[in-house]
Amino acid sequence: MGRHTTFKFCLDPSSHQQAVLSRHAGAARFAFNQCLHTVKSALVARRSDSGFTVPWSGFDLINHFNQWKKSENAGRVFVVDNAGDVTTVALGLSWRDQVCQQVFEEAAVDCGRALAARADSRRGARPGRRVGFPRFKKKAGGTRSFRLRNKHSQGRRPSIRIGDGACARSVTLPMIGVIRVHDDTRRLRRMLAAGRAKILFATVSFRAGRWWIAVNVEADELHPQARHQSRDGNDSSGWIGVDRGLSALVVAGTCDGIEVARADHPPRALAAGLKKQRRLSRSICRKTKGSNNRRRCVARLGRHHARMRNIRHHFLHQVSNQLVKTHDRLVLEDLNTAGMLRNPRLARAISDAAWAEFARQVRYKQAWRGGEVLLANRWYPSSRVCSRCGARNRELTLADRVFSCENGHRLDRDLNAAVNLAAWGERNNSQAREPEARAPVINVRRRASTGRHPRVGETGPTDAETKSCALRG
Numbered sequence: 001m002g003r004h005t006t007f008k009f010c011l012d013p014s015s016h017q018q019a020v021l022s023r024h025a026g027a028a029r030f031a032f033n034q035c036l037h038t039v040k041s042a043l044v045a046r047r048s049d050s051g052f053t054v055p056w057s058g059f060d061l062i063n064h065f066n067q068w069k070k071s072e073n074a075g076r077v078f079v080v081d082n083a084g085d086v087t088t089v090a091l092g093l094s095w096r097d098q099v100c101q102q103v104f105e106e107a108a109v110d111c112g113r114a115l116a117a118r119a120d121s122r123r124g125a126r127p128g129r130r131v132g133f134p135r136f137k138k139k140a141g142g143t144r145s146f147r148l149r150n151k152h153s154q155g156r157r158p159s160i161r162i163g164d165g166a167c168a169r170s171v172t173l174p175m176i177g178v179i180r181v182h183d184d185t186r187r188l189r190r191m192l193a194a195g196r197a198k199i200l201f202a203t204v205s206f207r208a209g210r211w212w213i214a215v216n217v218e219a220d221e222l223h224p225q226a227r228h229q230s231r232d233g234n235d236s237s238g239w240i241g242v243d244r245g246l247s248a249l250v251v252a253g254t255c256d257g258i259e260v261a262r263a264d265h266p267p268r269a270l271a272a273g274l275k276k277q278r279r280l281s282r283s284i285c286r287k288t289k290g291s292n293n294r295r296r297c298v299a300r301l302g303r304h305h306a307r308m309r310n311i312r313h314h315f316l317h318q319v320s321n322q323l324v325k326t327h328d329r330l331v332l333e334d335l336n337t338a339g340m341l342r343n344p345r346l347a348r349a350i351s352d353a354a355w356a357e358f359a360r361q362v363r364y365k366q367a368w369r370g371g372e373v374l375l376a377n378r379w380y381p382s383s384r385v386c387s388r389c390g391a392r393n394r395e396l397t398l399a400d401r402v403f404s405c406e407n408g409h410r411l412d413r414d415l416n417a418a419v420n421l422a423a424w425g426e427r428n429n430s431q432a433r434e435p436e437a438r439a440p441v442i443n444v445r446r447r448a449s450t451g452r453h454p455r456v457g458e459t460g461p462t463d464a465e466t467k468s469c470a471l472r473g
Helices: 015-048 058-068 101-122 186-193 274-285 292-326 347-353 355-368 413-427
Strands: 003-012 076-080 086-091 144-149 170-173 177-181 197-207 210-219 240-244 248-253 259-264 329-333 372-376 402-404 410-412
Touching: 015 058, 015 101, 015 144, 015 197, 058 101, 101 144, 170 197, 186 197, 186 210, 240 355, 240 413, 248 292, 248 413, 259 292, 259 413, 274 292, 292 355, 329 355, 329 413, 347 355, 355 372, 372 413, 402 413, 410 413
Parallel strands: 240 329, 329 372
Antiparallel strands: 003 177, 003 210, 076 086, 144 197, 170 177, 197 210, 240 248, 248 259, 402 410
């Protein structure tokens, strides 16, 4: 078992099963909110009593919730006889036996992870934007989901099964039973039957008016014929530069100036569906809040967003598959996508291109095939440097689609950037950073006279990365 992957299927539950799924999703939301309420109450109590223990980790929250759901604080059931005498017959949550207990445990784990992410972000151990304190989940308007683990008891069948019984297109979940699915499950069933995969857990969610299940699988490595051949450690050749853009989503080239791949005319799902999106949004505004008409309009808008996302990701999967199957060494730019989205003129086009999603797909697919992916320095001017003579064109703008230098060399702008990235990979092969790394931190200290917050344009000591939003060509 060497890789993790996910199989996503669209469920086709009956009316009774839809109610059961909604009950499990509500139980997960209830457990998460209860665990978060416990943490907040413990933090308030710790202010007066320094020795008070706060359940912070997922295991502590699981133990606390398991004790709470059976206690008197969770609820009581009374019985009144004919004489008027009241007797307590049950303590705790009266409906806790109607859902799988794993839902409560996984919700407590999610709350612990949210608290850990906030703590890591405060002390600078988590890159990216600062993570705030977790908030309570809403019953209306939020995403309904829950997670179930796959238990493998000795001598028994797994609790999560695919294609169980006479129905091949089905999934079996504990406490829920057999649910039909719309998609074909043949590929996953064959991997499970051959022992080349093992189901770890499944996440059920309600999105765009449908119930979905994402089955997380630990699978074997790909077949040796599908993997790239290993290279010598001293070999620094074979790098392919991949430049991401808007007019052409991907342009790949070698350091010799040969173009090996180009993805022109991306679908631009957001731009194509913007007119319908505006019409659906205006339709929601004309409906009364809380009415069934407004709820149906919101569902239609959600389905429209899901369709645009599926179109975009389908094209990205096609392009990324073509790259990782034909090339074992790729060089990508470390783009500050979050900073680029602050540009009001290009934010919509950059979001529609999904550069970060494309880089994520390339990284994990190349890792499956035993290839290499490097990230070039964020400040490397791949678009402004001539790939032939090394001259820099500082007057290059986004409107210039052909690169020209002072020595008379002319080349396609995107291809020139791809060639420079390939050359950067050959020069920095031994000291290149891992794909998960980020731009180097600018070590600038605050002045002694400054307050708690840094000045404008000054990097604080706890910043994980620079926040420059300059848009490179």
